[in-house]
Amino acid sequence: MAKKTAKKTAPKKSVKKPVRKPGNRPAAKRLPAKAAAKKYVYSFAGGKAEGDRTMKDILGGKGAGLAEMTNAGLPVPPGFTISTAACNLWYAEGRKLPKAIEDEMMAHVRKLEQAAGAQFGSTTNPLLVSVRSGAKFSMPGMMDTILNLGLNDAAVEGLKARTKNGRFAYDSYRRFIQMFGNVVLEIPKEKFEHEFEAVKQARGAKIDTDLGEEGLQETVARYKKLVQDITGKPFPQDPLAQLKGSRDAVFRSWNNDRAIKYRRMYEIPDDIGTAVNVQKMVFGNTGDRSGTGVGFTRNPANGAKEFFGEFLINAQGEDVVAGIRTPRPITELAEVMPKAYKELRAFTSRLEKHYKDIQDFEFTIENEKLYMLQTRNGKRTGYAAVVIATDFVTEKLVKPNEALLMVEPASLSQLLSPVFDPAEWKKVPLATKGLPASPGAASGQAVFTSDQAVAWTEQGKKVLLVRKETAPDDIHGMEVAQGILTATGGMTSHAAVVGRQMGRPSIVGAGALQIDEKGRCFTVGGQTVKEGDWVSFDGLSGEVKLGQVATRPSEILQVLAGKMKPEESDIYQRFSTLLGWADKVRRLGIRANADQPDQSELAYAFGARGIGLCRTEHMFFGEGRIEKVQRMILADNEQDRRAALAELLPLQRGDFYGVLKAMHGEPVTIRTIDPPLHEFLPKREDLMVEIAKLEARGAVGAEIDGKRTLLRRVEQLHEFNPMLGHRGVRLGITYPEITEMQARAIFEAACQLAKEGIKSAPEIMIPLVGLVKELKDQKTIVDRVAAEVMKEQGVRISYLVGTMIEVPRGALTADEIAVEAQFFSFGTNDLTQMTFGFSRDDIGKFLGSYLDRKIFDRDPFQSIDTVGVGQLVAMAVEKGRKTRPNIKLGICGEHGGDPSSIHFFHKVGLNYVSASPYRVPVARLAAAHAALSVKVGD
Numbered sequence: 001m002a003k004k005t006a007k008k009t010a011p012k013k014s015v016k017k018p019v020r021k022p023g024n025r026p027a028a029k030r031l032p033a034k035a036a037a038k039k040y041v042y043s044f045a046g047g048k049a050e051g052d053r054t055m056k057d058i059l060g061g062k063g064a065g066l067a068e069m070t071n072a073g074l075p076v077p078p079g080f081t082i083s084t085a086a087c088n089l090w091y092a093e094g095r096k097l098p099k100a101i102e103d104e105m106m107a108h109v110r111k112l113e114q115a116a117g118a119q120f121g122s123t124t125n126p127l128l129v130s131v132r133s134g135a136k137f138s139m140p141g142m143m144d145t146i147l148n149l150g151l152n153d154a155a156v157e158g159l160k161a162r163t164k165n166g167r168f169a170y171d172s173y174r175r176f177i178q179m180f181g182n183v184v185l186e187i188p189k190e191k192f193e194h195e196f197e198a199v200k201q202a203r204g205a206k207i208d209t210d211l212g213e214e215g216l217q218e219t220v221a222r223y224k225k226l227v228q229d230i231t232g233k234p235f236p237q238d239p240l241a242q243l244k245g246s247r248d249a250v251f252r253s254w255n256n257d258r259a260i261k262y263r264r265m266y267e268i269p270d271d272i273g274t275a276v277n278v279q280k281m282v283f284g285n286t287g288d289r290s291g292t293g294v295g296f297t298r299n300p301a302n303g304a305k306e307f308f309g310e311f312l313i314n315a316q317g318e319d320v321v322a323g324i325r326t327p328r329p330i331t332e333l334a335e336v337m338p339k340a341y342k343e344l345r346a347f348t349s350r351l352e353k354h355y356k357d358i359q360d361f362e363f364t365i366e367n368e369k370l371y372m373l374q375t376r377n378g379k380r381t382g383y384a385a386v387v388i389a390t391d392f393v394t395e396k397l398v399k400p401n402e403a404l405l406m407v408e409p410a411s412l413s414q415l416l417s418p419v420f421d422p423a424e425w426k427k428v429p430l431a432t433k434g435l436p437a438s439p440g441a442a443s444g445q446a447v448f449t450s451d452q453a454v455a456w457t458e459q460g461k462k463v464l465l466v467r468k469e470t471a472p473d474d475i476h477g478m479e480v481a482q483g484i485l486t487a488t489g490g491m492t493s494h495a496a497v498v499g500r501q502m503g504r505p506s507i508v509g510a511g512a513l514q515i516d517e518k519g520r521c522f523t524v525g526g527q528t529v530k531e532g533d534w535v536s537f538d539g540l541s542g543e544v545k546l547g548q549v550a551t552r553p554s555e556i557l558q559v560l561a562g563k564m565k566p567e568e569s570d571i572y573q574r575f576s577t578l579l580g581w582a583d584k585v586r587r588l589g590i591r592a593n594a595d596q597p598d599q600s601e602l603a604y605a606f607g608a609r610g611i612g613l614c615r616t617e618h619m620f621f622g623e624g625r626i627e628k629v630q631r632m633i634l635a636d637n638e639q640d641r642r643a644a645l646a647e648l649l650p651l652q653r654g655d656f657y658g659v660l661k662a663m664h665g666e667p668v669t670i671r672t673i674d675p676p677l678h679e680f681l682p683k684r685e686d687l688m689v690e691i692a693k694l695e696a697r698g699a700v701g702a703e704i705d706g707k708r709t710l711l712r713r714v715e716q717l718h719e720f721n722p723m724l725g726h727r728g729v730r731l732g733i734t735y736p737e738i739t740e741m742q743a744r745a746i747f748e749a750a751c752q753l754a755k756e757g758i759k760s761a762p763e764i765m766i767p768l769v770g771l772v773k774e775l776k777d778q779k780t781i782v783d784r785v786a787a788e789v790m791k792e793q794g795v796r797i798s799y800l801v802g803t804m805i806e807v808p809r810g811a812l813t814a815d816e817i818a819v820e821a822q823f824f825s826f827g828t829n830d831l832t833q834m835t836f837g838f839s840r841d842d843i844g845k846f847l848g849s850y851l852d853r854k855i856f857d858r859d860p861f862q863s864i865d866t867v868g869v870g871q872l873v874a875m876a877v878e879k880g881r882k883t884r885p886n887i888k889l890g891i892c893g894e895h896g897g898d899p900s901s902i903h904f905f906h907k908v909g910l911n912y913v914s915a916s917p918y919r920v921p922v923a924r925l926a927a928a929h930a931a932l933s934v935k936v937g938d
């Protein structure tokens with residue numbers, strides 16, 4: 001629920017360097033004696049490694065994988081890993097390593113020479129190594145890599161002699177100088193490319209491979225001169241100096257702009273550092289019996305059990321990724337090099353069994369001999385995750401509880417949303433990015449008002465609602481639009497909350513959009529989009545594109561809507577099997593936030609067993625209702641107000657009847673009116689304009705008088721701080737007849753259902769309570785009306801009366817409040833707002849800076865602040881239970897659908913969480929994850 005309070009501004013998306021980087025830390029005075037004794041370098045060679053898979057913190061993901069593969073007896077070229085602790089120390093010591101660690105590394109260099117049977121700088125058998133980064137979390141392509149290290153003027157001849165291939169030796173040397181020159185010496189790549197082009201041109205070579213040994217020797221000479229000219233020093237010939245320089249460059253690359261940006265996006269901490277892997281080179285580019293490739297043990301896009309990947313013959317690793325040559329499908333390797341292919345299949349399926357997860361691997365074949373260079377758990381789409389997890393159980397590779405942990409709860413949303421055809425989506429360039437508020441693919445013609453959205457939809461058009469921000473009276477437009485795109489607002493803004501609740505793809509806070517609602521157009525990146533132009537966006541990634549892109553509906557929704565039989569949809573069956581396993585282990589109940597019968601039915605179909613929050617005011621915006629609500633607000637005496645309320649009564653009763661019925665006897669928490677009344681009236685400025693226009697036309701009589709009365713009332717209702725003003729329980733206290741009407745509508749609906757033989761369990765919830773006396777006041781009304789209705793109807797209904805805990809004072813005095821309240825539902829949206837003192841509608845103005853500067857790790861309106869707001873929740877749980885041991889405890893703020901918040905709510909021992917209908921499956925799985933990994937009270 002957004003309040004029409006102030007304008008919202010998009011969070012700044014630019015990524016600034018964090019103020020506190022490892023290198024900016026106050027330097028540690030001296031290396032503590034204890035640290036010198038600590039181990040910083042770990043070897044892996046000849047079937048034995050000093051590390052293993054459990055040591056990702058120290059060795060990084062790549063280092064831990066290399067160690068594990070070595071221990072498993074796989075053909076891994078020997079090497080060693082310099083730990084992440086060394087990286088952190090390097091920064092702390094002012095960008096150098098203490099001598100003890102340099103010595104430790106030297107000892108490992110000697111060990112590696114022995115294991116590899118080659119020496120650095122040798123003219124007969126030179127040792128060449130790769131130097132690669134590897135943090136705990138994979139950050140593909142973000143940091144630097146150096147290959148062929150160890151080559152110098154002497155070693156290149158050694159390599160030539162050993163391989164009997166001068167062209168190959170000089171090409172390797174050329175590549176090395178270029179990489180080292182760029183990464184370590186920071187010479188722009190173009191300068192090298194320029195020299196290379198000059199040689200190619202002079203020798204009439206069209207492509208790189210047209211250059212022979214002599215041409216490459218000339219390139220090497222030119223590269224060395226370039227290095228000398230730019231740095232004033234010759235290209236380093238000492239392999240150890242090369243190694244130290246490269247190692248330090250990898251450490252330095254931990255803090256390059258793209259690595260920092262990547263960490264922001266994926267919430268990877270800044271202070272964990274990267275490890276460095278030094279490994280004997282094997283060559284995929286020695287000729288036609290060599291090659292290199294990457295792959296997955298299963299298809300990471302759709303989960304199919306197929307060997308998936310690509311390779312190149314006669315190439316080095318970077319050629320596959322760089323896209324210079326088109327790689328071939330990995331299955332063709334079976335024909336080209338059957339023995340290596342068979343081995344690769346055997347090794348990778350062994351790895352899959354060993355890690356109990358799909359593997360993403362890299363390999364090189366040098367003269368028909370296969371080497372494994374990397375393995376890690378493969379990243380996959382939500383769809384693939386569900387397919388793989390269920391297949392792993394069928395194949396008896398894991399147990400159901402382990403399979404549950406193979407699926408990220410949030411990724412389930414992807415299965416419920418329409419999707420773009422990936423190939424079509426790729427074709428259209430990116431226009432901008434916003435906050436991914438509600439997942440799903442949306443493509444439609446831009447409209448700028450909700451009325452227009454409805455009108456065009458009625459004409460059979462597909463529309464995308466583009467607004468600066470949305471407000472409660474946009475609900476009709478939001479309902480019909482393919483998607484909602486706003487320029488301002490955060491993750492709990494109106495567009496985000498309602499978009500998620502409706503399952504409508506939404507992007508909010510796309511600050512680059514300059515929207516002219518009156519002019520019915522927006523501009524972005526210099527392009528103007530007019531009403532009717534096609535716009536598409538992916539609500540999962542936040543990407544916005546201009547143009548039309550075809551979508552496909554989610555099969556799961558089609559089954560739930562009865563348009564497809566469950567047995568016809570493989571993904572539906574897997575989805576419901578997985579969630580069935582989740583339901584067996586979770587302890588938290590799952591409810592939904594819904595206020596319409598159809599939303600409630602969908603929530604039930606998704607597995608919600610109860611409504612945790614029915615926002616009754618949302619019902620006030622339906623067809624032909626707002627006028628009645630306005631009449632109620634405009635009434636300046638109780639009698640007129642009661643007359644208007646009497647007209648609203650049958651409408652609300654009908655809504656409650658539908659919602660209670662859809663829940664099949666499960667509890668339904670219905671909240672009495674919450675927002676400030678002015679939200680139901682037109683804007684002051686709009687009214688003033690309308691009156692001025694009428695005056696200019698010389699209008700007199702009822703038409704203009706009505707507007708003037710409305711304006712007077714709007715002005716009377718004006719508040720400086722509506723969010724802290726006349727809303728919530730305060731409305732019920734000043735206008736008890738509103739509470740009376742709502743209670744009557746609820747109980748009459750329940751009685752009607754009872755007469756039809758349908759059970760219902762209403763729970764009446766009073767919002768914004770900070771004082772027990774507020775609750776008592778309203779509870780007295782509810783109990784009185786309940787008794788009256790039951791007597792009139794001759795039916796008994798069991799019901800509860802409780803409160804939201806969303807004002808800090810409510811949490812602090814929860815023991816007193818529990819005397820009256822039969823349940824608490826934590827309203828963590830308002831509780832976050834009031835605990836921080838951050839307006840939930842205005843946080844967009846500074847959220848970006850707070851995230852950039854790491855003051856926040858995550859938006860606290862999205863993921864619960866366990867330290868502050870969470871402390872209030874935990875305190876209220878304890879105090880509430882002390883007074884009333886069997887008090888029902890739930891949460892209905894937006895955090896109820898956020899997996900990490902659900903962990904917290906599990907831990908503090910709530911009875912249930914309530915999420916928007918489309919997040920119910922996410923909540924079911926997250927609650928299972930919590931139950932599998934955290935004990936209540938831990």
Ligand code: PEP
Pocket residue numbers: 001613615674806826827828829830831892893894
């Ligand atoms: C809350 O404050 O957490 C809540 C659920 O209520 P609303 O978002 O309607 O203020």
Ligand code: MG
Pocket residue numbers: 767806827829830
């Ligand atoms: Mg609230």
